[in-house]
Amino acid sequence: MEEEHSALLRNNTWHLVPAKQGMNLIDCKWVFKIKRKADGSIERYKARLVAKGYKQQYGIDYEDTFSPVVKIANARLVLSVAVARGWCLRQLDVQNAFLHGVLEEVYMKQPPGFENSNASHLVCKLDKAIYGLKQAPRAWYSRLSTKLISLGFRTSKSDTSLFIYQKGGVSIYM
Numbered sequence: 034m035e036e037e038h039s040a041l042l043r044n045n046t047w048h049l050v051p052a053k054q055g056m057n058l059i060d061c062k063w064v065f066k067i068k069r070k071a072d073g074s075i076e077r078y079k080a081r082l083v084a085k086g087y088k089q090q091y092g093i094d095y096e097d098t099f100s101p102v103v104k105i106a107n108a109r110l111v112l113s114v115a116v117a118r119g120w121c122l123r124q125l126d127v128q129n130a131f132l133h134g135v136l137e138e139v140y141m142k143q144p145p146g147f148e149n150s151n152a153s154h155l156v157c158k159l160d161k162a163i164y165g166l167k168q169a170p171r172a173w174y175s176r177l178s179t180k181l182i183s184l185g186f187r188t189s190k191s192d193t194s195l196f197i198y199q200k201g202g203v204s205i206y207m
Contacts, residue, residue, distance in 0.1 A: 034063060034080040038147050041082060044133075047141070047157035049149060058156055059141045060085040061165070082144050084165035101174060103194035111195070111206050134162035134172025181207070 041047070052058065064083050068076045115122055127133070139159040143149060162169035178188065181196045186207065189195035198205040 034146060037080050037082055038144060041144075041163070044161060046161045046163060047159045049143075049152055049155035050140075050158045052140070052154070052156045056140050056156075059139065059166075061141050061144055061163075063145060081164060084141055084159075084163050086165040086167045086169075101192075101194045104192050107189070107192045107195055115206075131162045131164050131166075131169040131173050134169055134174075134176050136160065136162050136166075136168065136172055139166065139168075 061082055061084050064081045066079045066081075068079055070076045112122075114120070136159050141157045141159055141163075143153070143155070143157055149155065159166075162172040166172075174194075178193075178196070182188075184198070185200060186196040186198045186205075189197060196207045198207070
């Protein structure tokens with residue numbers, strides 16, 4: 034829990050503000066998981082702070098939730114072409130991906146067990162998305178796609194989750 038809380042603070046996920054009357058304040062909870070190695074032994078214990086997004090109200094806490102998901106047929110096609118042409122394949126996992134999405138105005142109670150004792154009356158104004166929010170996938174996709182496009186990638190016409198970079202004989206499919 035301390036590792037997750039520290040990561041949230043390092044990422045400037047929220048800042049504390051006074052609660053306003055009529056504010057839709059979202060609860061949060063800790064979710065725990067045991068990560069295991071292939072042999073079944075314990076690799077590590079994981080804790081994640083998750084917003085109770087089911088309490089969000091459309092038009093108040095969020096507008097759009099849609100986030101494109103890669104079409105499995107396109108993923109298979111890209112993998113088939115890569116194998117047939119002998120291309121190098123790389124896998125990427127973005128740690129705490131949703132924490133990189135930027136939000137509008139969403140307010141959450143302070144995390145259980147990590148309430149600021151000097152400011153217990155304050156609430157978290159979320160500056161970045163966290164897991165459980167209805168708009169978290171969209172916020173992450175928006176930030177990722179904006180960055181990739183600024184680097185020269187373009188989205189595929191058939192699948193906006195497929196990004197293509199082509200320049201000087203170099204092709205990257207992501």
